[in-house]
Amino acid sequence: xxxxxxxxxxxxxxxxxxxxxxxxxxxxxxxxxxxxxxxxxxxxxxxxxxxxxxxxxxxxxxxxxxxxxxxxxxxxxxxxxxxxxxxxxxxxxxxxxxxxxxxxxxxxxxx
Amino acid sequence: xxxxxxxxxxxxxxxxxxxxxxxxxxxxxxxxxxxxxxxxxxxxxxxxxxxxxxxxxxxxxxxxxxxxxxxxxxxxxxxxxxxxxxxxxxxxxxxxxxxxxxxxxxxxxxxxxxxxxxxxxxxxxxxxxxxxxxxxxxxxxxxxxxxxxxxxxxxxxxxxxxxxxxxxxxxxxxxxxxxxxxxxxxxxxxxxxxxxxxxxxxxxxxxxxxxxxxxxxxxxxxxxxxxxxxxxxxxxxxxxxxxx
Amino acid sequence: xxxxxxxxxxxxxxxxxxxxxxxxxxxxxxxxxxxxxxxxxxxxxxxxxxxxxxxxxxxxxxxxxxxxxxxxxxxxxxxxxxxxxxxxxxxxxxxxxxxxxxxxxxxxxxxxxxxxxxxxxxxxxxxxxxxxxxxxxxxxxxxxxxxxxxxxxxxxxxxxxxxxxxxxxxxxxxxxxxxxxxxxxxxxxxxxxxxxxxxxxxxxxxxxxxxxxxxxxxxxxxxxxxxxxxxxxxxxxxxxxxxxxxxxxxxxxxxxxxxxxxxxxxxxxxxxxxxxxxxxxxxxxxxxxxxxxxxxxxxxxxxxxxxxxxxxxxxxxxxxxxxxxxxxxxxxxxxxxxxxxxxxxxxxxxxxxxxxxxxxxxxxxxxxxxxxxxxxxxxxxxxxxxxxxxxxxxxxxxxxxxxxxxxxxxxxxxxxxxxxxxxxxxxxxxxxxxxxxxxxxxxxxxxxxxxxxxxxxxxxxxxxxxxxxxxxxxxxxxxxxxxxxxxxxxxxxxxxxxxxxxxxxxxxxxxxxxxxxxxxxxxxxxxxxxxxxxxxxxxxxxxxxxxxxxxxxxxxxxxxxxxxxxxxxxxxxxxxxxxxxxxxxxxxxxxxx
Numbered sequence: 030x031x032x033x034x035x036x037x038x039x040x041x042x043x044x045x046x047x048x049x050x051x052x053x054x055x056x057x058x059x060x061x062x063x064x065x066x067x068x069x070x071x072x073x074x075x076x077x078x079x080x081x082x083x084x085x086x087x088x089x090x091x092x093x094x095x096x097x098x099x100x101x102x103x104x105x106x107x108x109x110x111x112x113x114x115x116x117x118x119x120x121x122x123x124x125x126x127x128x129x130x131x132x133x134x135x136x137x138x139x140x
Numbered sequence: 141x142x143x144x145x146x147x148x149x150x151x152x153x154x155x156x157x158x159x160x161x162x163x164x165x166x167x168x169x170x171x172x173x174x175x176x177x178x179x180x181x182x183x184x185x186x187x188x189x190x191x192x193x194x195x196x197x198x199x200x201x202x203x204x205x206x207x208x209x210x211x212x213x214x215x216x217x218x219x220x221x222x223x224x225x226x227x228x229x230x231x232x233x234x235x236x237x238x239x240x241x242x243x244x245x246x247x248x249x250x251x252x253x254x255x256x257x258x259x260x261x262x263x264x265x266x267x268x269x270x271x272x273x274x275x276x277x278x279x280x281x282x283x284x285x286x287x288x289x290x291x292x293x294x295x296x297x298x299x300x301x302x303x304x305x306x307x308x309x310x311x312x313x314x315x316x317x318x319x320x321x322x323x324x325x326x327x328x329x330x331x332x333x334x335x336x337x338x339x340x341x342x343x344x345x346x347x348x349x350x351x352x353x354x355x356x357x358x359x360x361x362x363x364x365x366x367x368x369x370x371x372x373x374x375x376x377x378x379x380x381x382x383x384x
Numbered sequence: 385x386x387x388x389x390x391x392x393x394x395x396x397x398x399x400x401x402x403x404x405x406x407x408x409x410x411x412x413x414x415x416x417x418x419x420x421x422x423x424x425x426x427x428x429x430x431x432x433x434x435x436x437x438x439x440x441x442x443x444x445x446x447x448x449x450x451x452x453x454x455x456x457x458x459x460x461x462x463x464x465x466x467x468x469x470x471x472x473x474x475x476x477x478x479x480x481x482x483x484x485x486x487x488x489x490x491x492x493x494x495x496x497x498x499x500x501x502x503x504x505x506x507x508x509x510x511x512x513x514x515x516x517x518x519x520x521x522x523x524x525x526x527x528x529x530x531x532x533x534x535x536x537x538x539x540x541x542x543x544x545x546x547x548x549x550x551x552x553x554x555x556x557x558x559x560x561x562x563x564x565x566x567x568x569x570x571x572x573x574x575x576x577x578x579x580x581x582x583x584x585x586x587x588x589x590x591x592x593x594x595x596x597x598x599x600x601x602x603x604x605x606x607x608x609x610x611x612x613x614x615x616x617x618x619x620x621x622x623x624x625x626x627x628x629x630x631x632x633x634x635x636x637x638x639x640x641x642x643x644x645x646x647x648x649x650x651x652x653x654x655x656x657x658x659x660x661x662x663x664x665x666x667x668x669x670x671x672x673x674x675x676x677x678x679x680x681x682x683x684x685x686x687x688x689x690x691x692x693x694x695x696x697x698x699x700x701x702x703x704x705x706x707x708x709x710x711x712x713x714x715x716x717x718x719x720x721x722x723x724x725x726x727x728x729x730x731x732x733x734x735x736x737x738x739x740x741x742x743x744x745x746x747x748x749x750x751x752x753x754x755x756x757x758x759x760x761x762x763x764x765x766x767x768x769x770x771x772x773x774x775x776x777x778x779x780x781x782x783x784x785x786x787x788x789x790x791x792x793x794x795x796x797x798x799x800x801x802x803x804x805x806x807x808x809x810x811x812x813x814x815x816x817x818x819x820x821x822x823x824x825x826x827x828x829x830x831x832x833x834x835x836x837x838x839x840x841x842x843x844x845x846x847x848x849x850x851x852x853x854x855x856x857x858x859x860x861x862x863x864x865x866x867x868x869x870x871x872x873x874x875x876x877x878x879x880x881x882x883x884x885x886x887x888x889x890x891x892x893x894x895x896x897x898x899x900x901x902x903x904x905x906x907x908x909x910x911x912x913x914x915x916x917x918x919x920x921x922x923x924x925x926x927x928x929x930x931x932x933x934x935x936x937x938x939x940x941x942x943x944x945x946x947x948x949x950x951x952x953x954x955x956x957x958x959x960x961x962x963x964x965x966x967x968x969x970x971x972x973x974x975x976x977x
Binding site for chain 3: 161210217
């Protein structure tokens with residue numbers, strides 16, 4: 030199927046959200062956010078692919094795949110890593126202050 | 141909200157969003173196609189600037205502002221994580237006396253791999269404009285090399301070799317260097333982040349103008365940033381203790 | 385001194401980053417005073433640069449192709465920055481608010497190792513970049529820069545469990561929204577092969593509207609609507625404001641959330657302006673705005689935690705701004721922008737005054753502070769004044785913006801009631817705290833967050849430092865000045881903002897900046913009358929609230945309010961579910977209208 034990679038990307042995005050909604054552990058929530066983002070990597074890289082083309086380095090024979098989406102994905106990965114680090118730092122502090130990482134048990138902010 | 145209410149809300153939304161995404165994806169150009177307009181523009185532009193690694197050229201020359209933003213996000217997140225992981229008012233850093241045992245095999249492998257990883261990292265950073273790689277990738281490799289000291293040795297050993305202040309200053313200097321290079325471009329040619337250094341011959345180490353120097357600056361920044369980031373997490377796990 | 389105006393947008397981004405790097409480098413070796421001076425200097429230089437940019441935009445839109453990649457044949461590989469009066473105005477607002485926030489943190493704010501200074505400066509860089517860029521992926525990058533620094537700033541008070549919890553939910557919801565936006569950008573790239581907003585707009589004009597473009601629209605707008613705290617993407621804002629340090633709340637309410645609305649309008653007009661029917665965009669945004677305004681106002685009246693009350697009033701006002709922007713006319717856009725600027729000054733001053741109460745009394749709970757504020761001198765008079773300004777009292781900028789927006793959108797009743805409700809809630813709190821009016825409030829509700837157990841934000845001396853008072857006064861006078869100073873520049877800017885053809889021509893074909901007509905942005909008699917009416921209503925609501933309290937109001941509307949309250953649970957799974965539901969709802973709205 031020539032559209033399969035795009036559907037995989039969409040699936041990853043939605044399954045990441047599904048994971049966040051049903052999560053019982055904040056670290057699981059953070060990982061699900063990272064999964065949702067990996068859906069965007071798949072989407073970007075798939076749009077740039079061309080059958081029979083090689084890596085975007087000069088000296089490679091023939092046409093090359095789209096280098097711009099690879100640059101965008103690189104930016105995306107850096108953003109993801111740093112945001113994941115921040116969220117995990119927050120989880121550590123939540124665990125220390127409230128002795129739990131279960132979202133159902135955190136009820137400090139209501140109304 | 142109760143769990144079941146949450147599910148109802150989610151499934152209603154997911155149904156709608158899923159339907160929309162499926163309808164959209166059916167209209168996408170088929171995978172592996174031939175039409176890539178941005179590529180047709182950016183590959184010749186990169187070759188024209190003597191940067192064989194087109195992705196690096198896109199990152200540091202054509203769309204350099206995105207990379208500036210990305211490097212600033214890294215800087216901000218490292219500082220943010222350091223702020224969030226700081227010892228709180230009733231905590232102090234206390235190193236444990238008992239460091240645990242490291243297997244001899246791990247020690248050997250670690251000490252062997254450390255110089256190899258360092259060299260690989262430096263290679264990836266400095267040749268980022270010629271072969272796949274670059275500042276971000278190489279920076280992470282270099283930071284991993286530093287932490288092989290923790291894996292193969294001990295936390296104390298890592299702390300001795302890794303004075304956090306120096307890395308923080310290095311990060312600030314490298315991050316500032318990126319922007320200063322851009323400002324120099326602004327002053328000399330009227331365009332921020334313009335490629336002002338000599339292009340050189342395709343394939344040389346000192347070619348493709350500012351791409352090389354920005355690569356090195358980013359490599360330094362990512363290395364120091366990741367080391368500072370991991371130092372916060374390691375401290376929380378290993379040395380931050382509550383003190384009454 | 386003549387600086388080429390096209391230098392100013394990149395300088396606006398570069399100066400805060402350089403300043404942040406210098407502060408970070410000096411963090412462990414320089415004393416606190418040096419850090420404060422360097423940070424403040426950076427902010428002031430940025431204000432000067434953005435003021436120059438704002439002045440330069442009166443001659444026309446300033447277009448900068450970063451790296452010198454000027455377009456050939458209508459395309460380019462580079463990134464374009466396009467500044468008109470509205471974008472430059474937002475950038476200037478961001479820098480001014482940052483300077484005031486840094487003034488508030490001067491010397492006494494708890495900040496070992498200069499983290500807060502670095503984060504605030506990087507946050508400012510993100511906001512300036514966001515308002516000046518005309519490239520869609522660059523917009524995403526600066527959105528993430530704003531967000532990442534905001535997460536860390538929100539959770540800064542790590543000893544407080546609710547701070548880190550609020551920062552976490554904020555982080556998860558905003559990140560998910562941003563990733564959906566990125567997916568939308570990816571889809572647009574697949575269709576058009578371009579990343580710059582003018583280029584994508586031109587390419588979409590050729591292709592026309594279909595399911596893919598609609599999906600891309602919904603996806604891209606998701607991240608921006610989350611940032612703008614529009615219902616049902618708004619849940620994070622109250623939690624984040626309740627726990628973030630006070631100067632950070634000033635920035636969030638004053639400029640970060642309105643920037644989300646700016647992004648929504650910028651993307652939907654420039655990128656999709658050629659293919660999206662007017663009725664569709666107008667209808668969808670108006671519906672979203674009305675729901676947000678009504679919900680925000682209702683919840684605002686229900687609060688006892690002062691910062692949370694101000695947060696819900698921000699949500700209500702964001703709804704009003706969106707209703708005004710949804711008219712897609714120059715007067716609506718100009719009214720919304722003036723309203724944003726006035727609101728930023730007034731809301732910022734209100735947040736700082738709550739910060740003063742926290743510093744003096746250690747508490748931000750309306751019930752616990754009952755009668756405690758009678759000995760205050762400054763806030764006793766400025767807080768009620770700020771509340772009335774929030775309700776739209778002339779000649780404050782909020783009143784002017786409200787007047788123009790009401791007239792342009794026609795929904796006068798909504799504007800009057802919502803602004804009166806929010807102003808009335810704050811006034812009620814002030815009457816209880818500073819004047820001790822009404823019976824002692826009963827502690828009966830369990831659904832609302834209390835404002836007790838708040839960590840102190842620093843070691844403040846008994847006599848408030850001049851830098852803190854100065855920040856409050858500057859912000860409040862700024863809000864007043866927006867209403868008094870002639871704002872034709874904004875009217876012209878709004879016209880230019882909506883001039884899509886002109887923008888495409890100037891950025892892609894290098895056409896010179898065109899002159900556009902302006903729009904009348906002066907006070908009218910009806911505007912003054914309606915402003916006074918809102919203020920009077922706010923006074924009424926304040927007095928009624930003080931005497932009857934929350935208990936009677938709650939009993940009258942028990943069940944629906946209980947349901948709405950339960951929805952705002954602080955649970956990250958709930959917020960994510962509403963995010964997905966909201967995306968489907970927005971998509972449905974676009975199709976229906």
